[in-house]
Amino acid sequence: MPVIEIANLVKRYGELTAVNGVSLEINEGEVFALLGPNGAGKSTVVEILEGHRDRTSGDVSVLGLDPGKAGAEYRDQIGIVLQSSGIEDELSVLEALDVYGASYSTRRDPMEVLELVGLADRAQDRVSQLSGGQQRRIDLALGIIGTPKVLFLDEPTTGFDPSARRQSWELIDGLRDLGTTILLTTHYMDEAQHLADRVGVIVGGEIAVIGTPAELMDATGDTVVRFQVPHGANTDGLRPLGAVVEGIAVSCRTATPTKTLHELTSWALAQGVELFDLTVSRPSLEDVYLQLAVSDAQPSPAPDMPETRGQQ
Numbered sequence: 450m451p452v453i454e455i456a457n458l459v460k461r462y463g464e465l466t467a468v469n470g471v472s473l474e475i476n477e478g479e480v481f482a483l484l485g486p487n488g489a490g491k492s493t494v495v496e497i498l499e500g501h502r503d504r505t506s507g508d509v510s511v512l513g514l515d516p517g518k519a520g521a522e523y524r525d526q527i528g529i530v531l532q533s534s535g536i537e538d539e540l541s542v543l544e545a546l547d548v549y550g551a552s553y554s555t556r557r558d559p560m561e562v563l564e565l566v567g568l569a570d571r572a573q574d575r576v577s578q579l580s581g582g583q584q585r586r587i588d589l590a591l592g593i594i595g596t597p598k599v600l601f602l603d604e605p606t607t608g609f610d611p612s613a614r615r616q617s618w619e620l621i622d623g624l625r626d627l628g629t630t631i632l633l634t635t636h637y638m639d640e641a642q643h644l645a646d647r648v649g650v651i652v653g654g655e656i657a658v659i660g661t662p663a664e665l666m667d668a669t670g671d672t673v674v675r676f677q678v679p680h681g682a683n684t685d686g687l688r689p690l691g692a693v694v695e696g697i698a699v700s701c702r703t704a705t706p707t708k709t710l711h712e713l714t715s716w717a718l719a720q721g722v723e724l725f726d727l728t729v730s731r732p733s734l735e736d737v738y739l740q741l742a743v744s745d746a747q748p749s750p751a752p753d754m755p756e757t758r759g760q761q
């Protein structure tokens with residue numbers, strides 16, 4: 450059952466088409482990660498779903514409601530972690546949760562939520578006294594205080610230290626177990642790989658690819674052989690074998706790993722060099738992402754500019 454339905458969503462800011470015909474369905478209980486380079490349109494899509502931003506055209510439905518028109522009934526059922534939040538930083542951490550939680554009909558216990566995000570010992574401190582990563586954890590706490598059915602997380606773990614990130618992954622896994630539908634954006638491929646049931650890569654306002662992390666990684670069918678050669682080794686013979694040599698690091702993508710390994714190890718034996726740190730693996734999600742050459746992509750300009758609706 451799709452909980453989030455997006456059909457031909459377009460958002461223009463003046464001449465710029467930030468979202469250019471995105472269609473997407475996210476099912477109940479699914480964790481969906483939207484990936485893409487800076488400016489790809491991720492936050493724009495998420496903010497339209499949250500009801501924080503008007504759309505130019507297209508259809509959007511969340512929990513059967515149009516976020517562009519829905520009111521309190523809708524906000525009661527969703528949780529939001531914006532990319533940049535604006536919490537009153539003169540409040541204490543606990544007060545912030547009380548204030549923001551007050552509008553929800555099914556509110557979690559604030560202390561339990563602080564426990565979940567690892568801030569229980571900071572409950573009485575002012576928000577302004579917390580570090581950047583700790584403030585981000587308050588954002589996450591505010592996102593889940595209302596027991597949302599649908600949770601929007603726009604780069605929820607940016608600025609987190611590695612253990613805080615792991616902790617928040619556990620939190621998100623726990624919410625998934627409770628049946629919460631989650632749409633998140635992230636620039637961390639390991640985060641998407643760990644958390645997401647499905648991933649969508651958005652480039653220049655358009656969906657470039659959608660699938661489970663495993664599907665995306667399998668799509669190339671390739672295997673990557675990696676190793677290091679000793680400093681000063683003559684690597685001329687590696688390039689004809691399809692290897693990419695960067696300093697002492699060598700990598701080789703291949704659809705025929707047995708043959709490639711045989712050729713590479715034969716080269717090494719003939720040269721009398723050892724292949725250090727030799728690994729044979731599937732391309733990671735990051736390899737797949739980078740292969741889409743997303744980092745150079747820019748949103749396309751709108752060809753003919755009809756009237757734009759509600760620019761924000």
Ligand SMILES: Nc1ncnc2c1ncn2[C@@H]1O[C@H](COP(=O)(O)OP(=O)(O)OP(=O)(O)O)[C@@H](O)[C@H]1O
Binds near residue numbers: 485488489493532761
């Ligand atoms: N209020 C606005 N007015 C004009 N242009 C905007 C506005 N908000 C966003 N844009 C433009 O829309 C495009 C998409 O922005 P968006 O914030 O959705 O990207 P993003 O994928 O979330 O990027 P990031 O990874 O940096 O957060 C960008 O080119 C951005 O400059």
Ligand SMILES: [Mg+2]
Binds near residue numbers: 491492493532603
């Ligand atoms: Mg963004």
